Amino acid sequence: MDTLVFATNNKHKLREVREITGTLMSIKSLSDIELDADIPETQETIEGNARQKARFIYEKTGMDCFADDTGLEIAALGGRPGVYSARYAGEGCSFADNVIKILEELQGIEDRSACFRCVICLIYKGQEAIFEGRVDGEITLDQSGAEGFGYDPVFRPEKQSQTFAEMPAYLKNGLSHRGRAMQKMLQFLSQLQ
Ligand code: IMP
Numbered sequence: 001m002d003t004l005v006f007a008t009n010n011k012h013k014l015r016e017v018r019e020i021t022g023t024l025m026s027i028k029s030l031s032d033i034e035l036d037a038d039i040p041e042t043q044e045t046i047e048g049n050a051r052q053k054a055r056f057i058y059e060k061t062g063m064d065c066f067a068d069d070t071g072l073e074i075a076a077l078g079g080r081p082g083v084y085s086a087r088y089a090g091e092g093c094s095f096a097d098n099v100i101k102i103l104e105e106l107q108g109i110e111d112r113s114a115c116f117r118c119v120i121c122l123i124y125k126g127q128e129a130i131f132e133g134r135v136d137g138e139i140t141l142d143q144s145g146a147e148g149f150g151y152d153p154v155f156r157p158e159k160q161s162q163t164f165a166e167m168p169a170y171l172k173n174g175l176s177h178r179g180r181a182m183q184k185m186l187q188f189l190s191q192l193q
Contacts, residue, residue, distance in 0.1 A: 002189065003028060004122075007039060007057040007067035012149035013178070020173050020182045025189075028063075035060060039067075046071045046083055047119045047130060054121040054128070066122040066185065070177060072151050074114040074139060077105060085151070095150050099143060103154060112138040114155065118177035120185050129188060133180030148172060 003026040006017055018027050030037065039056055043049045046069040053067030071082040081088035081102070089097035106112060113136070120131045136158050143153035145165025152164035157175050164172045173179040 002026070002064065004124075005030070005033060005057055005061060005063045005065035007053045007065055009039070010149070013068065016169065016173055016176075016178060017182060019169050020179055021186065024186060030057075033061065033063070041069070041086075044083060046117060047121075047132075049083065050119040050121040050130070051128070054123050058123040064122075064124050066120055068118055068120045068178060068181065070116060070118045070150075072102075072114060072116055072155070074102065074106070074112075076109045076111045076113075077102070099151060099154055102139060102151070103141075103143075106139055112140075114139050116151075116155065116177035118181045120178075120181045122185055122188070124189065124192075129185075131181045131184040131188065133177040133182070133184065135175055135177045135180065 005028045006014060007030070008014060009030060014027070014029050021027055037060060039053050041049045041053060043052050049069040050067050053069065054065055057065045057067065070085060072085045073079045073082050081098070087093060089101040115134055115136045118133045122129045122131070137156050140154050140156050140163055145153050145163045147167060147169065148165045154163065156163045160175070164176065
């Protein structure tokens with residue numbers, strides 16, 4: 001079984017990714033490999049950030065690894081928060097601060113369409129590959145649900161009646177930006193075997 005290091009300190013993402021890979025591979029977190037690192041994330045695109053994070057971990061460890069970066073793009077906000085999704089409400093802000101900020105900005109706006117885009121950069125046997133997943137949907141009027149993380153309580157994927165935060169993990173993973181990018185990565189790896 002392949003072992004891949006996932007370049008994140010986000011325990012929610014780690015749990016999702018492990019649920020997606022199941023027994024297909026062993027996913028090591030940074031704490032599993034005892035790497036206490038502040039991963040840089042200073043690029044202006046989500047692809048740039050995914051590459052930067054994966055290269056940083058590869059340079060430190062030499063291990064097969066991958067990193068993901070996600071942006072929530074809201075049409076009425078001209079694609080914001082986009083690459084700034086993590087710190088939209090300011091440096092050191094919480095998930096809740098970000099959610100409140102977008103709900104305030106969308107007050108009275110009819111077009112609530114949005115999408116999540118996730119880019120995964122894999123470095124496998126020294127070679128880089130990029131996988132992208134996207135899910136379209138809308139920002140709800142209020143928060144609902146306690147599952148997931150980040151903007152999940154206010155993002156309802158198209159054709160669904162629940163927000164990501166109301167869904168069981170398997171449902172979110174089957175529809176989500178990260179789930180779709182992960183499936184592409186798993187297919188790529190299976191073709192190499
Ligand atoms: P990151 O840079 O990939 O960590 O993602 C930036 C921000 O997007 C995170 O801090 C979260 O607020 C948000 N985010 C990423 N993935 C998800 C998700 O699956 N659901 C909801 N919000 C997410």
